[in-house]
Amino acid sequence: MDLKNFFEFSVDRSQNRIAVVDSNQRLTYNELNEKVDRVAASLQKLGLGKQDRVMVLLKNRVETVVLFWAVQKLGAIFTPINFRLSQEDIMYCIQDVEPKFVVFEDASEHLIMKETFKERPIFISIKKNNPLADISFIELEEHSLTSFDRVIIQDQDISSIYYTSGTTGVPKGVPRSHKNEYASAMAHIVQCGYKRFDTTLGVFPLYHVIGLRSLQVITALNGNFYTLSDFDSLESLQIIDKEKVNCLFQTPTMYHDIVSHPYAKEVDFSTLHTLVYSGASMSKELINKCDELMKPERIVNQYGSTEIYTFTYSPDVRRKPGTAGKPGIHQNIKLVSTNYKKEASFYPRVVPNGDVGEVIVNMKSPEAFKGYWNRPDITKKCIYEGWYYTGDLGFIDDEGDLNIVGRIDDMIISGGEKIYPELIEKVLVEHPKVNEVIIIGEEDERWGQIVVAYIVPNDCSISFQELDRFCKYHNQLSSYQRPRKYVLLDHIPKSPTGKVLRKKLKENIICP
Incomplete structure (x- = not known):
């Protein structure tokens, strides 16, 4: 199925239904x-x-x-x-x-x-x-x-090229075929429980895979795609209420701003059946706030990338906050040891359940791209023997669910011990005076690296001593995982798509 036929079939099915809306136009x-x-x-x-x-x-x-x-x-x-x-x-x-x-x-x-x-x-x-x-x-x-x-x-013809944000170098072009886009849209509908004639808020930029995926999915369902040029929590709430929005696909930051707005208490969320998020983890506290306020049928965590749309998904994180779930309907993943070299004579070791490894995804998926635009050097680094190496670290728990603990590049080695930032972040965000937290490693002459916590507090009375005490007695943290330094910020630097810009923290672009 190419996207020309995909669109024209939708038009023929429901010519007089509303297809797209913005502040100036409403088109069937x-x-x-x-x-x-x-x-x-x-x-x-x-x-x-x-x-x-x-x-x-x-x-x-x-x-x-x-x-x-x-x-x-x-x-x-x-x-x-x-x-x-x-x-x-x-x-x-x-x-x-x-x-x-x-x-x-x-x-x-x-x-x-x-x-x-x-x-x-x-x-x-x-x-x-x-x-x-x-x-x-x-x-x-x-x-x-x-x-x-x-x-x-043809199905294999390129439909779109997305450019990554380029936070670690020049942007990379990610070509995706008609087959890639169609398969990803169908997977999203199934995995997220969307329904025919659903209305969504198209607030995520259409230069991002999440934005275009929302458009394609709603078109397939003959629904209404309400475009919003810039994210604004009040305007989003007003549109959700007025247009009787049924499903949302946003970042955790957007959900946080929506549920925290005073007007949210005045909105009728009764038509909203599905919340989907991607791009970052969502705290248990935020999941609970969304659940209490909006009362959706499901809150879905969609874990993937521009290169391969779906890796795994959790059909409802309320049951198990923090998990990335199981492989999508087109997917096959493995977790492998990070101690490997991509050579023809060597195949990386698959780690047992419970052990941390790098997430790799099978390239046979119809959602998978074939390689970066004009960048065979980077393609060679990321794709090996039919597998896409994500650079993400995680482990498979006893129920078979994937849990992400960070990026290989973000892993901290202190005194010879491997420390995964996301595990510490999940603990610290439980503190009632902590709004957001990012963990990074800082060079240290004795230890190699020490754990540093960048904290956005929601209570200015917070002290380093109480944070250290909280970590020291938390049953999920070992002594060597405790932060040795805390920095208070007024905000965490992020890209327009919600990704944390850790490099800016390390460069001290944000002043404590």
Whole structure:
């Protein structure tokens, strides 16, 4: 199934149902399809061919949705970029992917430097009369017929290229085929218990796999995708109430802001049946708050990556907070010893249940990409003998559930002992005066590394002594795992998608 047919089948099933909404527009599936066809015809007339790239520097809006489906109909490649990246990273992405078109808006126009291109793309602005643009999106719609030459699309053709945030270097392009995207969407529906005609809040940026997955899933179900250009907890609550939203797919930080807002007590959550989160762990306290306030049928933890959408999922974390669950419907995972070298004559040892190992995922999954765009060097490091090496550390418990304890790069070795940050974080966040906590290793002449806790308190009376006492007598922490240093912060630095920027902590960009 390619995404052109995927979309057109949905249109034929429910032409008059509402498909997409933003603050300015409310379109049925038929109206959306007409816009998609007009834009596709204009893009083809301007030279967009099969597997050409269209780079998109847009917030969530109806135009972004129209562009996505128009690009799919032409067999081209939708390449959404996080315009919160630096101008240097944006320029790297443009030079790397060589787009035929770049679509931008007011919020991203400062990133456009047309004079730097040897073979520059065609620039499309959302608004008319932008001096940086060659043509406007409005002109694409207005000066177009709805007919265009149909393109034969194969399941293995690339549908989208997502660029990672680049927090540890230049961004990496992750190409995903039509088959990858379709399989991932179907898996999400099954694993998360979505229902036909569901309405969701499209608040997660469409430059991220979570954002586009939400759009694809709701389209498959002929539901309503309500786009929100920027996350705002009050506006989100108002939309949930007004639009009778049925399911949410967000980060734990977004859920925290929603349940903590005073207006949340005034909202009717009775239509909301499913909460899904990804990108970070959710504390037991936050899970309880979401459960008490919203009373959903399920709270699902979806653990995966851009490269392979699903690794594992927990169908309801209320039963077992903190777990990443079991492999998804298309998945096969193993946990292997971290003491390996990827050589033809060596195969890493699978660790027994209960022992910590690196999570690796079978590349035979239909959700799995084939390798990074223009980066065979990184592909070789991450894919070996048909397995994708995630860099995540975890263990399988007695019930067969995966529990993540951190990243290999974040593992601390103190006095010869291996220490996993997430285990300590889960303990410290139980303290009533701790709001958020991040554990990192700091170089030490005697111990090699010491454990340092960066704490965002919710009570300014907190003291290092009481934190140390709390850890010392906690039955889940050994003495060598206790933090030897505490730093109080007003916030934890995070990327726009909610990932903790540990490197910024280590560089002391945030001052204690």
